[in-house]
Amino acid sequence: MISATPSVFDASLARSGDAGIDAFVDRHAPDIDYTYYGAGKVALRDGLDGLVEPDENVLVPAYLSPAVVEPFRELGLEPRFYAIEETLAPDFADLEARIDDDTVAVMSVNYFGFPQPGLEQLMSLTDEYGCYHIDDNAHGPISVADGTLLGTHGDLGFTTLRKLLPVPDGAVLYRVADEVKTQYAPSPLAGSADRIAAADCRFVTTSAAETALGPLYQSIESMLDGADDPSSVDPGARYEATKASMSKLTAMVTDAADPDAIRTARRENYRTWQQVLADREDITMFYERLPEGISPYEFPVRARDPDAFLTALxxxxxxxxxxxxxxxQSVFEADDYDTATRLSQEVVTLPVHQGIEPAAIEAAADRLQR
Ligand SMILES: Cc1ncc(COP(=O)(O)O)c(C=O)c1O
Incomplete structure (x- = not known):
């Protein structure tokens, strides 16, 4: 079985030399300030809090998970969605048309662990209009592009550890610009818990059940979760539920993780998907190139018939x-965002996490061929 996430029982957690997320960040972004949080959304709220006034607005891409704008709303800011291109670059004409005197920040997203297409143009636009640039790097905690740790391109940024490691929560707020560093006042949710909590034990038990039960566990989970049903997503409730410090379990795993080994494993799995799916005519790969330093979150493709492809997988x-x-919902229903809407229906992401052996991908592809 090829699951969506790695397990706490994976070998890539064994410490080898100068490992751990702290050491990785210190090595690749020595000049920034950073703080751990339970969730990226809370990190984002704390990072912006000292920089904004109610009734200002923030521009975010329409191609985005629904709860990500909740921290803006909590700060009294209006989230404004900008349209995107098929390449996932911003539609710059649309973006610029939405900027006004009250625009305080523009957010870019490093989708699937790859750098945001059009990043340079976006950065010159935020310079020109004098607004902050938020680098949303939820998907790529250990991706480094041309020597820069993703998430640290903007004035502030964040990443989500849950997307990389077998942990129940965890995020990092990056403060890059001097003004962001000086204005930062951490809320009580900053940092990590100093004790193991009941939720940590539950997470480990669940991970064990997942490892033992395999596909059966996944089916039970998705039945209980209603994960595929858009009406089951309540962004406000989802945001409120993440309001806790980073757990002790995440802190321990973060400290024990071996980022270089994890990145190597993810890249190998990415390349394996690339090879085994190369001849399929019903899908198009999103990124043909896997540049050095990138740690992919998933392997995204555009599928002609996503339901059929998912069923076959x-x-x-x-x-x-x-x-x-x-x-x-407001994005899904608006004509302005037809590219984002189409992509949300056609983009299928395949797991590449470090808990998967390339041989398992090859075996799955063999079955897929038949
Ligand atoms: C692009 C993007 N940004 C931000 C977030 C929010 O991160 P977190 O769940 O850590 O709050 C997510 C989460 O799914 C995401 O996909």
């Missing part, structure tokens, strides 16, 4: 594939 044991993201 599932029947071959790839239970961790899914379309991404479920869009916010």
């Amino acid at each position: 599932h029947d071959c044991g790839v239970v961790g594939a899914h379309t991404w993201p479920i869009l916010r």
Whole structure:
């Protein structure tokens, strides 16, 4: 079975030399300030809090998970969605038309662990209009592009450890610009818990159940979760539920993780998907190139018939594939965002995490061929 996420029982947690996320960040972004949080959204709120006034607005891409704008709303800011291109670059004409005197920040997203296409143009635009640039790097905690740790391109940024490691929560807020560093006042949710909590034990038990039960566990989970049903997503409730410090379990795993080994494993799995799916005419790969330093979150493709492709994958044991993201209702219903809407229906992401052996991908692809 190829699951969506790695397990706490994976070998890539064994410490080898100067490992751990702290050491990785210190090595690749020595001049920034950073703080751990339970969730990226809370990190984002704390990072912006001292920089903004109610009734200002923030521009974010329409191609985004629904709860990500909740921290802006909590700060009294209006989230404004800008349209995107098929390449996931911003539609710059649309973006610029939405900027006004009250625009305080523009957010870019490093989708799937790859750098935001059009990043340089976006950065010159935020310079020109004098607004902050937020570098949303939820997907790529250990991706480094041309020597820069993703998430640290903007004035402030954040990343989500849950997307990389087998942990229940965890995020990092990066403060890059001097003004962001000086204005930062951490809320009580900053930092990590100093004790193991009941939720940590539950997470480990669940991870064990997942390892033992395999596909059966995934089916039970998705039945209980209603994960594929857009109406089951309540962005406000989802945001409120993440309001806790980073757990002790995450802190321990973060400290024990071996980022270089994890990145190597993810890259190998990415390349394996690339090879085994190369001849399929019903899908198009999103990124043909896997530049040095990139740690992919997933292997995204555009599928001609996403439901059929997902069913075929599932029947071959790839239970961790899914379309991404479920869009916010207001985006989904608006004509302005037809590219984001189409992509949210056609983009299927396949898991590449460090808990998967390339041989398992090859075996799944063999079954898929038949
Ligand atoms: C692009 C993007 N940004 C931000 C977030 C929010 O991160 P977190 O769940 O850590 O709050 C997510 C989460 O799914 C995401 O996909």
